[in-house]
Amino acid sequence: MHIEQGPALEKENIPIGVVTEVQGTRWLDVTITGQAAHTGTTELAYRRDPMAADAMHHLFASVVPRDERARLVCNASKPARRLLPK
Secondary structure (H helix, E strand, C coil): CCCCCCCHHHHCCCCCCCCCCCCCCCCCCCCCCCECCCCCCCCHHHCECHHHHHHHHHHHHHHHHHCHHHCCCCCCCCCCCCCCCC
């Protein structure tokens, strides 16, 4: 037996729920690489900015789980960033 910790059942005014699935957990260490370039002299099309790729990753993690059909939960629990120039 497990208590509902979120608002889903209460929101729908349902007194009890039956679990049909359990959450699987996967931890990933992701490395995003890029190339240092001066923003004033390097055209945008030629930049390989790792922060832009990181931002896209976080946007994906925020938008996709909001679609009910995705059946996906994505959490970034350790906001650790290390910027290492090559």
